[in-house]
Amino acid sequence: MGTNHMGRQSIRFPQPPVVRGFASVAGKKEREGPLGDQFTATVQDTTFGEKSWERAERRMQQMTLELALEKAGLTDADLDAAFAGDLLNQCIGSSFSLRNRGVPTLGLYGACSTMAESLLLAAMSVSGGYARTALAMTSSHFASSERQYRFPLGYGGQRTPTSQWTVTGAGAVLLGGGERGIRITAATIGSIVDRGICDANNMGAAMAPAAFATLHAHFDDLHCAPEDYDVIITGDLGRLGSEILHGLLEKDGIHADVQDCGVMIFDTRRQDVHCGGSGCGCSASVLCGPLLSRMERGELRRLLFCGTGALLSPLSTQQGESIPAVCHAAVLERS
């Protein structure tokens, strides 16, 4: 077998796949945030014209995929593999959005780390010659998440100060062969870390140790340092989780200015989202909109993208369990 495996958890892609297309779709609140004009498309009506929130989320994923295919000049028939997942029980957002399209599909569950997980698996499949073009896609919808994980919207439940707001958004990346452009050059697969946090309204605190572990492994395995990147992005730790991560990094002697999609996507003082955004669609829409656009324009050349996920369920919380978390990282470079 080859030697693409580095250290304990990392991979270097010998033939780095190229981003052939990408797109993000986001909702009304996201449009009103600081990145509002940088998504591929936004909607005013978060029902997406559908009769249920689950159908709305499915429609949003389909829109995102269509926009990404259009940008790449590709069709469903060009996709040899799709890696997709979402937050809905049994991942019905992805399974229903991709049904009957004839696209070979591998379903994932990585909670809010799914954009990073799907991206690194799509990169593995293209770099390994298993697929010519592969899709990485995920989504979340505030209203479908809220009723599944917390309360029906009409209940008007109060939110605790450490809570985060599930982003209504989706992101899709198409990877393929090629020499120039934005390439996925390396990745670090996270292990599942549980430091005993039991508060389901404080997922930032549960996920920060996982983000720290993956960043630490990444720098070790690939013999690199924060200054090798123009920007290091975490998925959705939110304000509190980001503070905890910075504390953990400083204590370990790693000086890194890590920016968080959950903090970037909303104005946390003005938009009543408490600690910021969360959900698979948070890091997905920020990566597949603002960040990849900045790379495309040459404003960023080397990006370390770390998706973070809290692997709890409402039932595990009811049973008094603590919250396992994971963080996967992918390196994006513009040549």
Add this chain to the structure above:
Amino acid sequence: MGTNHMGRQSIRFPQPPVVRGFASVAGKKEREGPLGDQFTATVQDTTFGEKSWERAERRMQQMTLELALEKAGLTDADLDAAFAGDLLNQCIGSSFSLRNRGVPTLGLYGACSTMAESLLLAAMSVSGGYARTALAMTSSHFASSERQYRFPLGYGGQRTPTSQWTVTGAGAVLLGGGERGIRITAATIGSIVDRGICDANNMGAAMAPAAFATLHAHFDDLHCAPEDYDVIITGDLGRLGSEILHGLLEKDGIHADVQDCGVMIFDTRRQDVHCGGSGCGCSASVLCGPLLSRMERGELRRLLFCGTGALLSPLSTQQGESIPAVCHAAVLERS
């Protein structure tokens, strides 16, 4: 990029990974079935000594992993990647069983196709040089599934004749490098097929067209035929789903004697399981017990393993949606 991609959906592994170890653990009803003495371990007490069914399932996964590691002479530290998922909402069976073990973990959701999905992804990762040793693992538990998908056990709900019985079982395979032994030589990634079946108590009918589509693609892509295999196994179509699959194959001119894990694992006349077994643990425990043991003993040399999954959720059923299904296939060969 390489040329390991064959036809539309299939892969041929240039350096086929070898099965380093495997194990299955099953419950009481499975022990009483026709394969009862062929699992690595079975338990009389399906609580596994735990206070909830979810903890029981987690414990069963952990037992399975320990037994597989023991057989392979490996430890957690040897695992570069784990591919795992299960039926519980947010896949808490796998996330909790693998937390704090320091094993890089990629979460999957493929419903009852998860054993095949995890196996083909683990094979991709080892063959591509991304991992030296990779784990493929999944589980299901009758009692945790029953209350999540249908009714609490104490309710004593009647089952319809087409329903299947969720297997209490888990399976794990460890793949690594090597020249001799049981190797994963090829795979076919399924696309999501939905032919409009809406009855959540007839998952065999929903999954049969997906199994047919994947078998058809497999024979086409890899220019092979049913007679190239000693045995072709489907995941858990059950009795009715298997009949439908045989009908679809015959109509297409494909004469294949396909055996189904859901039919093999129980005596459907004696054990009151209606159409047979189902659940991620069904094909997982049959593959990682009876089937791999038969290959190890040289009784089978070429096995086509097709995991089938119904990608519905209780909510999608309540909303009147039909059932998307998927089937992934992996080729196992004894050299």
